Amino acid sequence: MNPAARLLGEARSLRTRLLLAFTLLGVSTAVLVAGVDYVQARDVILQKTQDTAVQTLTARIETLPGLGATPPNQAELEEISGRLSDRDDTAIAVYRDRRSAGGLDTLPPELRAAVREGNVVWQRVSVAGHPVLVIGTQLRLTRPGGATPLPSGLEIYSVRSLDPEQLSIGRLAARAWLTGAVALIFAVLLALLAGRGVLGPVRELRRATNRLGKGDLTARARVRGTDELADVARTFNNTAEMLERHVGDLRRMESEARRFVADVSHELRTPLAAMTAVTDVLDDEAQRLPGDAGRAARLVSEETHKLTRLVNDLIEVSRFDTGTATLVLDDVDVAEAIRATLRARGWSDDVETDLPVGVVVRLDPRRLDMIIANLVSNALRHGEPPVSVRAHGRPGRLDIEVSDGGPGLAPDVLPQVFDRFYKADTARARSEGSGLGLAIARENARLHRGDLTAANRSPAGAAFTLHLPRPDSEPGDVR
Amino acid sequence: MSRVLLIEDDRAVRTGLELALTRQGHAVDAAETGERGLELLRAAPPDVVVLDLMLPGMDGFEICRRIRTGGELPIIMLTARNDDMDVVAGLEAGADDYVVKPVQPRVLEARIRAVLRRSGGGSANVGPPPLERHGGLTIDRAALVVTKLGAPVGLAPTELRLLLELSATPGRVLSRQQLLELVWEHDYLGDSRLVDACVQRLRAKIENDSAAPVYIQTVRGFGYRFGPL
Numbered sequence: 180m181n182p183a184a185r186l187l188g189e190a191r192s193l194r195t196r197l198l199l200a201f202t203l204l205g206v207s208t209a210v211l212v213a214g215v216d217y218v219q220a221r222d223v224i225l226q227k228t229q230d231t232a233v234q235t236l237t238a239r240i241e242t243l244p245g246l247g248a249t250p251p252n253q254a255e256l257e258e259i260s261g262r263l264s265d266r267d268d269t270a271i272a273v274y275r276d277r278r279s280a281g282g283l284d285t286l287p288p289e290l291r292a293a294v295r296e297g298n299v300v301w302q303r304v305s306v307a308g309h310p311v312l313v314i315g316t317q318l319r320l321t322r323p324g325g326a327t328p329l330p331s332g333l334e335i336y337s338v339r340s341l342d343p344e345q346l347s348i349g350r351l352a353a354r355a356w357l358t359g360a361v362a363l364i365f366a367v368l369l370a371l372l373a374g375r376g377v378l379g380p381v382r383e384l385r386r387a388t389n390r391l392g393k394g395d396l397t398a399r400a401r402v403r404g405t406d407e408l409a410d411v412a413r414t415f416n417n418t419a420e421m422l423e424r425h426v427g428d429l430r431r432m433e434s435e436a437r438r439f440v441a442d443v444s445h446e447l448r449t450p451l452a453a454m455t456a457v458t459d460v461l462d463d464e465a466q467r468l469p470g471d472a473g474r475a476a477r478l479v480s481e482e483t484h485k486l487t488r489l490v491n492d493l494i495e496v497s498r499f500d501t502g503t504a505t506l507v508l509d510d511v512d513v514a515e516a517i518r519a520t521l522r523a524r525g526w527s528d529d530v531e532t533d534l535p536v537g538v539v540v541r542l543d544p545r546r547l548d549m550i551i552a553n554l555v556s557n558a559l560r561h562g563e564p565p566v567s568v569r570a571h572g573r574p575g576r577l578d579i580e581v582s583d584g585g586p587g588l589a590p591d592v593l594p595q596v597f598d599r600f601y602k603a604d605t606a607r608a609r610s611e612g613s614g615l616g617l618a619i620a621r622e623n624a625r626l627h628r629g630d631l632t633a634a635n636r637s638p639a640g641a642a643f644t645l646h647l648p649r650p651d652s653e654p655g656d657v658r
Numbered sequence: 659m660s661r662v663l664l665i666e667d668d669r670a671v672r673t674g675l676e677l678a679l680t681r682q683g684h685a686v687d688a689a690e691t692g693e694r695g696l697e698l699l700r701a702a703p704p705d706v707v708v709l710d711l712m713l714p715g716m717d718g719f720e721i722c723r724r725i726r727t728g729g730e731l732p733i734i735m736l737t738a739r740n741d742d743m744d745v746v747a748g749l750e751a752g753a754d755d756y757v758v759k760p761v762q763p764r765v766l767e768a769r770i771r772a773v774l775r776r777s778g779g780g781s782a783n784v785g786p787p788p789l790e791r792h793g794g795l796t797i798d799r800a801a802l803v804v805t806k807l808g809a810p811v812g813l814a815p816t817e818l819r820l821l822l823e824l825s826a827t828p829g830r831v832l833s834r835q836q837l838l839e840l841v842w843e844h845d846y847l848g849d850s851r852l853v854d855a856c857v858q859r860l861r862a863k864i865e866n867d868s869a870a871p872v873y874i875q876t877v878r879g880f881g882y883r884f885g886p887l
Contacts, residue, residue: 448738448759449668455760456674460681487760509834509850510879516835516847523845539879544835548847 194378198370205366206359213355221348228344229301232268232314236337237299239263239270240318250274251333263335273334282338283313290315294334303341310341380408384415396423434501441497447490454483485613492615496599499622506543506626513538513547513570513577520551521568530555531567538572540649546623550631553616554581554643561585562641576629577649582642587635596633597621620645660774663704664688665695665721666736667713671759675708678763684770692716696724703731705777706770709753710736711744719751726752730814732773736761749855754816755842756852772843777815790825793887795864795873797825806864816841817860820853824874824884833881857882 243262251259256272260279263270271282273291283306293300294315301314318333383400390398398419400412458480465476498504514534521527551568558566562583570579588596595601600614617631624631629647636642662684666672672688679686687704689695692713699707707725711718718735725731735753737744745756754773757766788800796805802818804811813821819841824832832840838848841856857876861868875883 445738449671452738452760453668453670453674456671456678456763459763460677463681490760507849507851510881511835512833519845519847523847541879544847545849 193381194374197374197377198367201366201370201373202363205362205369209359209362213358217351217355220351224344224347225303225341228339228341229312229314232312232337232339233299233301235268236263236270236314236316236335240316240335243318250277253277253279259333259335263337267339269338271336271338273336274332282336283311286313286315286336290336291334294336297330310345312339312341313337314339377408379403380412384408384412387412387415387419391419391422396426437497437500440493441501444490444493444497447486448494451483451487451490454479455487458483489613489615492613492619495619496615496622499619499626504622504626507545508541509544510539510541511544511547513540513579516544516547517551517568517570517579520548521555523548524552524556526555526559529559529564529566531565533567533569535570535572538570538577540577540647542627542647543623546626550620550623550645551579551581553612553620554645556612557616557643558583558585558641572649575649577647579645579647580642581645582636582640584640587639587641588633593633593635597631659683659685660705660770661685661687661702662770663695663699663707665690665692665707665713665718666710667691668710671710675763675766679708679766679770682763682767692718692721695721699725699731703729706732706734706773708734708736708766708770710738711748712738719747722748722751722753726814730777730812732777732815734766734769734773745849746851746855749851750858752814752859754814754856756849768843773815775843776819776841792825792828792873792885797821804864811863813860813863816856817863820856820860821864821874824882828885828887829883831877831880831883836881853882 240263243259251272251274256274256277256279259272260270260281263272264281269282270279271286272279273286283304287302287304290300290302290313294317297317299314299316301312304311304313314337316335318331318335380400380403387398387400396419399416402409402412402416461476461480465473465480467473468476495504514532514536517532517534518527521530521532555566555568558581562585564584566581566583568579568581570577597617597620599618601617602614621631624645624647627647629645632644632646634642634644662679664672664675664679664686666675666688667690669690672690676686676688687698687702689698693716695707695709696716698704709718709721713721722733722735725733732755733753735748735756736759737748737756738759748756754776755769757769788798790797790799794807798804799822804813804818804821820837823837823840834850834853835848837853838844838850842848842852844852857874858868861871861874864873865871872887873884875885877883
């Protein structure tokens with residue numbers, strides 16, 4: 180899986196989704212609450228500051244003594260400014276182009292315009308990075324008799340630093356951020372907790388399902404609580420239990436069937452032993468018996484041999500099925516063993532051999548003999564000459580190939596050729612063999628931890644290859 | 659003509675084998691049980707015993723052991739299955755060879771002749787001098803007597819033949835399959851457990867310590883050899 184796909188997979192996982200949802204919820208709630216709080220508090224603080232400043236300025240202006248000459252000169256402007264200033268506020272008195280020193284270098288033109296029209300105005304401006312509140316108003320000339328005062332053309336501006344307020348608002352903002360961060364942590368923790376609560380049972384189920392899938396029928400999921408996930412776990416357990424019971428039943432039936440075959444074969448053995456003992460007698464006498472009696476005797480003798488072969492093969496197969504087949508190992512010279520197999524059955528002249536000298540393998544000689552005899556017998560009966568047996572040792576293993584020069588095996592036959600009682604030619608109801616030969620040969624190969632395979636060779640002919648493992652042993656120790 | 663004692667409980671098998679063996683020219687005494695077999699054995703000692711392992715009452719293994727303590731009579735066991743526990747137990751009890759039922763009469767006949775040849779005498783080795791000394795062991799190939807430190811050792815025919823074959827070429831390794839051909843007259847692919855069981859019995863009789871054999875040594879991956887002392 181490439182990293183992008185893995186990331187996508189993780190993003191889709193239940194755990195990630197839960198985490199995202201909780202975080203989003205937590206953070207958005209925190210931002211909303213803290214944000215609204217922050218904005219309100221900031222407005223209140225600024226408003227209050229403004230109101231206080233305006234009140235202070237207005238109150239001070241009231242205490243000013245009456246104006247002297249108009250227009251006022253520079254000294255008078257400086258004096259008014261001095262009277263109106265204190266620790267917090269710096270006042271600027273302006274008349275037309277003349278103004279008192281200090282305070283702001285340049286007053287915002289729009290502010291001045293509004294003041295000239297007779298309004299009390301305020302504006303926040305930034306001076307060298309510091310926020311500053313500027314309040315402006317025009318002095319009025321009081322007329323006797325309570326008539327509406329007249330504008331005097333003298334503008335008063337009060338400049339107040341907003342640094343303390345900025346500090347308070349900054350603290351407010353920091354607190355809002357902190358609230359957000361704590362909310363985020365809480366959200367993540369809650370998400371993990373909730374994730375564990377949901378994902379724990381899910382993971383447990385997955386583990387149990389995997390074990391079941393791998394063939395461990397005793398796999399069960401732990402059931403916790405009474406929620407929907409617990410229901411799923413309980414259903415899983417019931418299903419697994421049912422499966423285990425059914426498989427157990429099937430296995431028991433199968434092993435009973437196998438034992439039955441084994442028992443039947445053994446029971447057949449004793450009468451067959453008696454019959455086999457007298458087949459030689461029958462064969463001898465059959466030649467002397469007239470007509471039907473002689474033919475009947477020969478038939479009984481022949482079929483007794485076939486039956487014996489069949490029962491022996493059945494017993495052999497049932498020992499593989501019941502797992503009681505064992506290897507009687509010996510160090511065997513493979514070339515010598517194969518030649519002995521051919522010699523014992525009178526095949527030495529019909530079979531070509533290509534066998535390496537001095538290859539000694541630890542194996543069960545009786546079973547090797549059975550395998551080779553079966554393969555060669557098949558090749559001689561079903562194939563065409565030349566039938567050959569070749570062995571070649573490779574590191575760690577030995578391959579023995581039995582091949583013939585016939586037409587080979589049909590492609591649809593190849594996969595079934597090792598099946599029990601499988602007959603490639605359905606027209607031939609009963610052949611020489613028991614129909615179990617190749618199945619037994621392969622079981623024998625597997626008992627040696629090897630295998631037996633069938634293939635067609637080019638240009639023609641079937642080839643059966645016995646693969647035997649050959650651990651690198653060091654023969655020659657004296658024990 | 660040889661005298662065969664057949665101990666087999668199944669009537670049909672007993673009758674069949676009796677018929678076949680008689681036809682091949684043996685004088686056959688047949689017994690249904692182990693006890694009856696031992697009686698017949700005492701009354702008229704046979705040349706070879708053919709013994710079914712699965713018997714009611716006294717079983718084949720017990721009979722094997724009793725015959726072995728009484729003498730060196732060759733025993734061929736009949737086993738209903740070439741089931742490995744039975745074969746091993748039978749060989750340990752002292753049987754010389756075994757055949758699996760159902761057995762072809764001519765196979766049984768060949769085995770009987772082979773064990774009889776073993777008890778008949780050592781004509782196979784002409785080369786070496788008749789009296790050999792190997793450490794404390796003396797082998798008289800003419801009289802077929804083996805003595806250990808002057809005391810005669812009672813060897814069954816198969817054990818004696820195995821010792822004769824191995825000691826004929828001291829220091830040379832013989833594989834189990836070669837020994838099967840030489841001693842048991844089986845074809846090449848015989849049951850090597852026959853050799854191993856016989857070697858164990860032989861070691862028990864001639865070695866001072868069976869666990870650390872001096873005369874019959876195992877060469878792992880090849881087989882057995884006599885000496886070097």
